[in-house]
Amino acid sequence: MLEVGLNHFLIISAILFSLGIYGIVSRKNAIMVLMGVELLLNASNINFVAFARYGNLGIDGQIYALFVIILAAAEAAIALAIVLNIYKTFSNVNIDEIDNLKE
Amino acid sequence: MAEITLINLSILILFLPLIGFAVLLFFGKKFPKLYMFEVGIISLTFILTLVVLYAKLFMFPHNEIMYSFTWIDFGNTPIVGDLKIELGIEINNITVLMLFVVNLISMLVHIFSIAYMKGDKRYNRYFAYLGIFTFSMLGIVITHNLLMMYIFWELVGLSSYLLIGFWYEKKSASDAAKKAFLVNRVGDIGMFLGILILFTHYKTFTFDTIFYQISNGNLPFDSSAWLTAAGILIFMGAVGKSAQFPLHVWLPDAMEGPTPVSALIHAATMVAAGVYLCVKIFVLLTADAMLTIAIFGAVTSFVAATIAITQNDIKKVLAYSTVSQLGYMVMSVGIGAYAFAFFHLVTHAFFKACMFLGSGSVIHAMHHEQDIRQMGGLKKKLPITYITFLISTLAISGVPLTSGFLSKDGILAGTWAFGNLTGHYLIPILGFTVALLTAFYMFRLVILTFHGEPRNQEKFDHAHESPAVMKAPLIILSVLSIFVFYTPNPISPDAGWFLGDWVKTPTTVTPEETRFDFMIEHGESHGDSHGEIVHSTKYTEEMHHVHYPALGLSLLLAGLGILFAFILYQWRKIDPDKITDKIKPLYNFSLNKWYVDEAYDKTAIGGTLSFSRFMSWFDATIVDGIVNWSAYITQGFSYLSGLFDKFVVDGLVNFWAFFSGVIGFSFKKLQTGRVQTYIVLVVFSIVVLFFIF
Amino acid sequence: MNLYDYIFYLFALLTVVSALVVVTSKNIVHAAFSLMFTLFGISGLYVLLGADFIAVVQIIVYIGGILILLLFGVMLTNKITNVEIKTGTIKTIPMAIITGVFGALLISIMYGTKWSSAPPDNMPSTLQILGNTLLTEYVLIFELLGMLLLVALIGAASIARRGRE
Numbered sequence: 001m002l003e004v005g006l007n008h009f010l011i012i013s014a015i016l017f018s019l020g021i022y023g024i025v026s027r028k029n030a031i032m033v034l035m036g037v038e039l040l041l042n043a044s045n046i047n048f049v050a051f052a053r054y055g056n057l058g059i060d061g062q063i064y065a066l067f068v069i070i071l072a073a074a075e076a077a078i079a080l081a082i083v084l085n086i087y088k089t090f091s092n093v094n095i096d097e098i099d100n101l102k103e
Numbered sequence: 104m105a106e107i108t109l110i111n112l113s114i115l116i117l118f119l120p121l122i123g124f125a126v127l128l129f130f131g132k133k134f135p136k137l138y139m140f141e142v143g144i145i146s147l148t149f150i151l152t153l154v155v156l157y158a159k160l161f162m163f164p165h166n167e168i169m170y171s172f173t174w175i176d177f178g179n180t181p182i183v184g185d186l187k188i189e190l191g192i193e194i195n196n197i198t199v200l201m202l203f204v205v206n207l208i209s210m211l212v213h214i215f216s217i218a219y220m221k222g223d224k225r226y227n228r229y230f231a232y233l234g235i236f237t238f239s240m241l242g243i244v245i246t247h248n249l250l251m252m253y254i255f256w257e258l259v260g261l262s263s264y265l266l267i268g269f270w271y272e273k274k275s276a277s278d279a280a281k282k283a284f285l286v287n288r289v290g291d292i293g294m295f296l297g298i299l300i301l302f303t304h305y306k307t308f309t310f311d312t313i314f315y316q317i318s319n320g321n322l323p324f325d326s327s328a329w330l331t332a333a334g335i336l337i338f339m340g341a342v343g344k345s346a347q348f349p350l351h352v353w354l355p356d357a358m359e360g361p362t363p364v365s366a367l368i369h370a371a372t373m374v375a376a377g378v379y380l381c382v383k384i385f386v387l388l389t390a391d392a393m394l395t396i397a398i399f400g401a402v403t404s405f406v407a408a409t410i411a412i413t414q415n416d417i418k419k420v421l422a423y424s425t426v427s428q429l430g431y432m433v434m435s436v437g438i439g440a441y442a443f444a445f446f447h448l449v450t451h452a453f454f455k456a457c458m459f460l461g462s463g464s465v466i467h468a469m470h471h472e473q474d475i476r477q478m479g480g481l482k483k484k485l486p487i488t489y490i491t492f493l494i495s496t497l498a499i500s501g502v503p504l505t506s507g508f509l510s511k512d513g514i515l516a517g518t519w520a521f522g523n524l525t526g527h528y529l530i531p532i533l534g535f536t537v538a539l540l541t542a543f544y545m546f547r548l549v550i551l552t553f554h555g556e557p558r559n560q561e562k563f564d565h566a567h568e569s570p571a572v573m574k575a576p577l578i579i580l581s582v583l584s585i586f587v588f589y590t591p592n593p594i595s596p597d598a599g600w601f602l603g604d605w606v607k608t609p610t611t612v613t614p615e616e617t618r619f620d621f622m623i624e625h626g627e628s629h630g631d632s633h634g635e636i637v638h639s640t641k642y643t644e645e646m647h648h649v650h651y652p653a654l655g656l657s658l659l660l661a662g663l664g665i666l667f668a669f670i671l672y673q674w675r676k677i678d679p680d681k682i683t684d685k686i687k688p689l690y691n692f693s694l695n696k697w698y699v700d701e702a703y704d705k706t707a708i709g710g711t712l713s714f715s716r717f718m719s720w721f722d723a724t725i726v727d728g729i730v731n732w733s734a735y736i737t738q739g740f741s742y743l744s745g746l747f748d749k750f751v752v753d754g755l756v757n758f759w760a761f762f763s764g765v766i767g768f769s770f771k772k773l774q775t776g777r778v779q780t781y782i783v784l785v786v787f788s789i790v791v792l793f794f795i796f
Numbered sequence: 797m798n799l800y801d802y803i804f805y806l807f808a809l810l811t812v813v814s815a816l817v818v819v820t821s822k823n824i825v826h827a828a829f830s831l832m833f834t835l836f837g838i839s840g841l842y843v844l845l846g847a848d849f850i851a852v853v854q855i856i857v858y859i860g861g862i863l864i865l866l867l868f869g870v871m872l873t874n875k876i877t878n879v880e881i882k883t884g885t886i887k888t889i890p891m892a893i894i895t896g897v898f899g900a901l902l903i904s905i906m907y908g909t910k911w912s913s914a915p916p917d918n919m920p921s922t923l924q925i926l927g928n929t930l931l932t933e934y935v936l937i938f939e940l941l942g943m944l945l946l947v948a949l950i951g952a953a954s955i956a957r958r959g960r961e
Contacts, residue, residue: 005803009841010906012808016815018899018954021786023819025779026891033779035818036830038862042838045850053845055911059925062847063934066926069850069857070941076862080869081955086875088910095779100837783891786898793901 009050016043030083030093034076064093106163110170112155113194115240117200119148120209123175124234131227137638138257141230142213145206152199159199160605168194169247171309189309193247196605197445201244201379204449205372209237209457212367212439215460218572219363219467220533229269229361232294234701236262238588240372243379248308249337254379256294256340259373260287266368267360287354287540291344294380297336300329310478314386318612327389327617334392337384338399340785345429348403352699354426358418362466365418366459370425371452378448379431381436386609388436389617394527401518401533405696408540412547413683413693417462420548424499427537428585431514434530439642440517441608441617446601447510448582454495462491464573465552468566475551477562482553484566487574491581496549498584500542501661506584509596511538516653520645523617538657542664550672593748595650804844811837824870830862835859849923 045065051071052061055065087093121186123144131137159168170190180186213233220229239262242255260283268280298308304323305313323329341347344352357369368374381388381396388396404427411423428451435444466473468485469611482489496508515538518531558564568574611618671679683690692698812835821827835858842851930938 004801004844006911007906008804008808009845011903012811012841013901014899014906015812016838017902018895019812019815019819020801021782021898022891022895025783025786025895026819029824031866031873032819032824032827034866034869035827038866039815039834040859042835045843045854046838049842049845049847049850052847058927059922061884062850062922062926063929065847065850066853066930067937067941069853070882070945073857073861074945076865077948077952079956080817080865081952083869084872084956085958093873095777457908783894787894790897790901 006050006054009046013043013050013078015047016046028094030086030095031080033095034079034083037079038076041068044068056073106166106168107170107624109155109158109163109168109194110192112151112201113192113245116148116151116155116206117238119144119151120234120237120241124238127227127231127234130233135227138217138227138230138717141234142210142217144234145210145213148237149206149210152202155156155194158202159194160196164196164604165725166751167311169311169592171247184306186306189307190251191247191309192245193310194245198245199380200445200449200605202241204375204452205237205240205244208367208371208452208580209233209240211456211579212363212460213462215366215573215576216361216363218352218570219463220361225269229266232262232265232269233364233367236266236368236373240376243376247310249301249306249310252383253291253294253298256344256376256380259368259376260284260291260344263287263357263368263373266364267357269360269364273359276359279353279359283353283357285623286350287343290339290341291615292349293336293339293342294372295340297333300333300336300498304329310383314612317387320614322614325330327614330387330613330617331389331391334384334388335395338381338392338396341377341380341433343377344380344402345374345433346426347377347399347430347433348406348426349699351403351407351426352696354702355419355422355696358416358422362418362459362463365422366456366463367448368456369422370459374425374429375432375448376453378436378444379671381433382441382445382448385436385441387614388611389618391617393437393439393619395437395641397434397521397527397530398432400430400437401530402430403427404434404537405533408537408544409693410696411544412540413690415476417465417475417478417548418459418473420475420544421458421462423453424541424545427541428455428499428644431511431534431537433516434534435514438521438530439608440514440516440521440646442602442606443510443513443517445606446589446596447514447758449601450498450506450510450589453580453583454498454505457491457495457577457584458499460573460580461488461495464488464569464577467569467573470565472559472562475548477559478552478557479555479559480553480557480563481566484563485568487554487568488577491577493549494584496545500545500665501657503537504586504593506586506589507592508679509586509589512654513596513602514658515657516544516646516650519649519653520642523649524642535656537658539660539664542661543668546665546668547672550668554673588738594654605662744772800844804841807837807840807844810834811841825867826868828867831866832859832863835863846923849926 020036020039020043023039024033027033027036045068048057048061048065048068051057052059052065055061083093090097123141127137127141169191171189173187174190175188177183177186177188213230216229216233220226223229236259239255239258241261243252246252246255262521264284265282267283268277271277271280297396300323301313301321302308305316307313323333343350354369354374358365358652360369407423407430408428411420411427414420414423417778428447432444432447432451435441435447464485465478465488468481468488469478472478498505501508501511513530515534516535522528522531522740586593589601592599596602670676695701773780811834812814814830814837817830818827818834821830839851839854839858842848842854
């Protein structure tokens, strides 16, 4: 049990994923939500790399992980730009007050 | 030039007039000068035709050029089996010659019409119709299958209808158009049935495939009777279109259309389409079918000639003479003188178009006076028209050195040979009688119109020669009525290029026992029925044998006819009125066109009318009664069903609306507008779903 | 329990604890710094998994790029001088329960599944293989991602500038 194998990495990933979701749903600040999203992406990346190591995914797993990192960078840039815009419009970034989607 | 170029050019020739039609139809009202576009397009078509003609006759004189593609592939259909419909074109010598004839006359008529139709309020529309007519006619000429033939056949019917009724404000014109359309329909039904017989058995419309199957002994439904029936039924289409007795009645009435149209459609091209069809299907005609066709042709030519003698309208005389000459051609197909039928078609097209345009010129000069009793002495006023008309008249009467002499003489020799070989002497007797009558009535027409003293001084004084655009087509067409264009020998056309090189009789593909005795090849191979063109030697020999007697006799009869005409009308040695008084019943019989129209009125039309009246009564009382009765019942039911709707259905609908409203209100609260709430719900649902499954 | 396992538990602990701080800390700057440790821990896990290149990229891109970007965002959207840099939370307890159940579910699934696990062999450097594969088999996606980054760059600049004029 204590011998480290695939399952250990998967558990770490699962914990990170749950924490990420918790961060997304429980925080008011949009930037905190973004941090949660980053956690989610990292959790999935751990899975990719772990399967690349132990599973049959091979080098492709690492390449996917690489692509996810690139996408995360793009996503972070765009998302922060949007957050800045929201800040300009509403003077704060608390997303529970931004419920224009309701109407 | 490669074959594919030829094919492309032919397709271009086919579709150019259609473009002209479309452009004029849609833009004709805006641009009054647009008719020049149509004339230009037809001239271009004609030039392309010349190219094709030259290429085909001198570069590929012996091959048939075919191009086809599959239009619809039904695949393996139930009951019928493999079914494919192919469209395509076939270019052989006859096709290109016909293309040349159609396009030349079409172009000349276009040019002639520029002056003739000047000032008409639907000037551009007229040229548009000419365009679609040319398109459809070319379609008939170059098709390689019966389906396209039938489609274009109806299209020429349509364009003929439009052009006959061009001045539709005139009651007689619109009536004539309807008559032409309906009478043609009778023949077309026959043609349709004939095509269906062939199609049902052979599963194809393509001529060559059908011929090939027949030559391999594969008869429709394994019986030569069906083959005969198919031949005669398809010939019925030709009876309608080529105005053969008893469906000839539409053609004289069609003269209500503009005169150039009569020249193009009702003299040279469309009516010749019937003969062209017979020529196309010649090889599948059995002896019985051929005999039927020959009798039809002979009777037609005789009936029309006797009527033409007494008519007083210049165009009516020409119309009946056209019917008579078409009868000649059909008869010629029927007796197996295939090459002469086509030869006469070509020569007749030129000289009859010339006559019609000439009459157009006369009518134009006389301010739309068509009665020859009002004319006379016009040769001083209209010298060019007179000379060209005279040349064409000589040609149709069969005077030597003209093209008509060659073709007509060939047909007459053919009938004589046919009589000798089969014993059906009725056909040559009718044929030679018609030769006599033709010469007589044509010269009667010329003398009454152009010679003598003017009978209507006022109209005569106003008469004037037509402008150059009208004279040029006349001159071209009359020049083409001279023998040198067809053969170097003015007595016999056999050695000339037209019959010697270009048009040869194909061997019939029908089984030997259904052919005439003289058409059976003895000795060497007759299996090779395609491409190799062999005329039956026995028939040819017989024709050579009777050639000179026939020539002498026809010359004698033509001379006699001309002489009679001069005695009666030029020198007035005998007063024609006295003769007519003596044979009053016969005269009236001829003047009233054998009472064919009246007979149709009494039988077909009267019958249809009374049948219609009966049907109308049936409709009004019985059918309407049933309809009304069922309407009452429906009304009752509707009332009941209305009550049901109001209480039961509406009640249900309202209940559901109320129910969904309640649900909607309760679920509205879930929509917070916050993305985070939605994510929570998603996660929650995933958990729930996992436990469910 | 050998050295490999000790190191793994070290990094795993680092990752999970700092991630917990990220999602629970009231102070947004603390959260951001904790995220740095999380990312660093994950990078360590990559190394343990033999993905050396990914580990380096993780440090460079995440810690060097994205985290700095997030900090910029924090600084630009909170008035540092007069308001404390704290953020509120929503319904913490029910959320924690739901995500806890969800996490337990994930872990149970991962245990329940029979993974076709190949025994770990000796770990060569992946750098060369990665480079080769990226520029041969995945070259189109590689180019597309380059294009995507360019578009994201321009887009981010354009969105952030909007409303200023």
